[in-house]
Amino acid sequence: MDNDNLEIIDLERSISFVSDNKSWLGVPKNMKDSKQRKQESTEEYRNMKQILYAQWFVDNFGVQGVRYIFMRDTTWCRRMLWLILILAGGSYCCYVTLNNINYYLTYPTTTKTSRHFHRKVEFPAVTICKYNIFQRTKMTDEENAMIEEMYQPYDLFKNYTHTNYSKYDHVDMGEFVVNKSYDYFSQMGLCSYQSGYCNMSHFYTKIRDIGVCFTFDPSKDPVRKYQMFPGREGGLMFGFGTNESDWAHGPFMNQEGFVVVVHDPGEQIVMVENGKNIPIGSTVSISVTRSTHSLLPYPHGECGEKKLMYYSTYSQAACQQECRAKVVLPLCGCRFEYWPENITVPVCSQFMIDACVPKILNGAYEFDGCDCPPECHRIKYDMEVTSARMTHGTTDFIKNFVAGFDMRKHGVEIRVFYPSLAYTTQIEEASYSIEKLLCDIGGAGGLFLGASFVSLFELLDFMVYSLWLSSIQLWFKRRKNKVKDLRMNV
Secondary structure, eight states, rough: OOOHHHHHHHHHHHHHHHHOOBBBBOOOOHHHHHHHHHHHHHHHHHHHHHHHHHHHHHOOOSSSHHHHHTTSSSSSHHHHHHHHHHHHHHHHHHHHHHHHHHHHHOOOOEEEEEEEOOSEEEOOOEEEEESBBBBBGGGGGGHHHHHHHHHOSSSOOOOOTOOGGGGGGTOOHHHHHHBOOOOOOEEEEEEEEEEHHHHHGEEEEEEETEEEEEEEOTTOOOOTTTEEOOOOEEEEEEEEEEOOGGOOOOTTOOSEEEOOOOEETOOOOOOOHEEEOOTTTEEEEEEEEEEEEEOBTTTTTOOOOOOSSSOSOOHHHHHHHHHHHHHHHHHSOOOOOTSSSSSSSOOOOOHHHHHHHHHHHOOOOOOOOOOOOOOEEEOOOOOOOEEEOOOOOHHHHHHHTTTTTTTHHEEEEEEOSSSEEEEEEEEEESSOHHHHHHHHHHHHHHHHHSOOOHHHHHHHHHHHHHHHHHHHHHHHHHHHHHHHHHHOOO
C-alpha cells in the first residue's frame, strides 16, 4: 500500500477516535452517557409521578363516579354513560347554584309581626291645632287690616298690584303668630286623664305648620305616662270652645274646627299631612294602636339616617323640611315660622311667599341631594276616628256652668285612648342569608354529584399541584435545551 493511502487510513482513525472520545466541557463520553441516563431517568420519574398523582386524584376525588370515566378495564359505553351522568349532574348543579346566587343578590326580606299584651302601655303625645290661627280679639285694627290683605279665601282674589305691602316689613311674623294665636289654655273647658284631672304641666304650645298648636305629652311623668286601664276611661279627654268674634283671616280661613295628630313624643310631625279633622259641635273618639317598626338598611332595605343641618335628631319629616329649606332660603330669603330658630333669617310673611312662589313654579330649583330614607327604628300610632253630633242634653248641661255657651255651635269634645293594652311589633329580617346560600349550594352539589366544599378544595389543590409539577418539568426541559445548545456551540 502506498504512503498516500496509509495517511488517509490514519486520518480516518484519528477522526473516529476524537469523535468517540470528544468531551463536552472536559467530560468524557462515558461520563456524558451517565449524566444523560440520569437526566432521562429523572424526567421519566417526574412524568411518572405526575401520572400517578393524577391517577390517585381520580380514584380518591370527592365527586362520585369520576373514577369510572377513567377506568381502563371497562367498556367505553360504560365510561361514556358515566361521563354523561357527571356532566348532566354538574350542569344542573351549576344552574341551581347560579339561581341561588342571583336570588341572594336581590336581598329578599320578610316582616315578622307579633302582638304583645301588657298591663300598661306608654301613652302617646297628642297635638291639636285650630284652623283659625289668629284670634281677632288679640289684634289691633291695623294688624287685622294687615292679615286681611295678606290672606284671602281664594288665591284668585289676591291682588297686590295696588298694595304697598312693604309697609309691613317691620312686622316680625314669628312673634306675631305666637302673640296673636288662639289661646288654648283659656279656651280649654274640659280635661281629664286616667279618670282624673289633667296635670297642666303635661301641656305645652309649639309653632307647627298650622300655626301655634297645643300638645299633651306625659312622657316625662314616670307614673302617668302609661295608660293602665283600657278604653275611654283610661285615656285622655279634653274639650275646647270657640267664639265667632274671634274669627280672623288666615291661611286656613276656609276651614272650621281643629286638626289632631297622635305621635311619639319629640317626633317632628306635619299636621297638614297626618292630621285628622275635628268638626265643631261634635264629640270625637280616637282609638289608637301603637306599633314599633324595625327596618333594615341597605342593601336589604332603604332605611337609614343622615346628618341634618338644622335638626339635632334625624327623622324623615325633619329631613324633608330641611330639603324645603334648601329651596326656599336661597330663593325667598326667609323661613317659615315653624322651621327651627337656628335658621337665622327672617320669618316669611304671606306677601314674601306669594312673591317667591312664581320663582319656585318656574323651575328655578331642583331637589338635589334630598334623599330622605325612613328611620330604621320608629314608633307609629294609627288613629281610628269616629265622631257624633253633640246632644242637646249635654249642651243644656254645660250651659248651667257656662252661661250662654252652646256646645253644639262653638265647642268640641275629643277622647284619645287605647282600646286594649297591646301593641304590635314589626321586624324586617333578611330572609335569605349567606349561610342559607351555602347550605343550598352544598345540598345541590351533594345531591347531584355527591360532592362537598371539601371536594372543591381538593380540585383546587390538584390543579395547583399539577400546575406546579408542569412548571418544574417545563423549567428542566428548557434548561436541558439551553445546555444542549451551549454544547453544540462549543
